[in-house]
Amino acid sequence: MLINTSQKENLQIVSIEGRLDSLTAPELELWIRDNLASPEFDVVMDFSNLDYISSAGLRVMLNLSKAAARYSRKFSVCQAQDHIREVFEISGFDSFIPLCDSLDDVLAL
Numbered sequence: 001m002l003i004n005t006s007q008k009e010n011l012q013i014v015s016i017e018g019r020l021d022s023l024t025a026p027e028l029e030l031w032i033r034d035n036l037a038s039p040e041f042d043v044v045m046d047f048s049n050l051d052y053i054s055s056a057g058l059r060v061m062l063n064l065s066k067a068a069a070r071y072s073r074k075f076s077v078c079q080a081q082d083h084i085r086e087v088f089e090i091s092g093f094d095s096f097i098p099l100c101d102s103l104d105d106v107l108a109l
Contacts, residue, residue: 003031009107012041017049020057028060036064039073044106048079053087065097074098076106 001018014036020028036043043064047053053061061077068075076098080088088094100106 001027003028005035007041008103010041011103011106012036012039012043013046013103014043015046015049019052020050020060021052021054022056025054025056025060028057029063032060032064032067036067039068039071042074042076042106043068044075044100044103045077046079046103047077047081047084050080050084053084055091058087058091058093061093061097074109076100076109078103078106 001016001020001024004015004017006013006015016028018024045061045064065075077088078100079102080099085099088097088099098106098109100109
């Protein structure tokens, strides 16, 4: 799994490449703790290059969503592939984490 970040306007964009599963979720949790424990900007996860997400990955997304809310920051996911979007929809995560088609859609939230 690769983690890349960038910033656009008031967004901290975190791009994940590869798999987010029980083997890689701890790595992302540590990265979040070191880099986003108290987010200064709204956070968006760019999943355009995410190939797979497991329940462990969903747990990380839940925790990041809660952290963003504690600091009155928005949290969303963009550019998720159809099978990743389906996991969010089946699990109900799309009810509290907005799934956007593009960064422009995130900026419009």
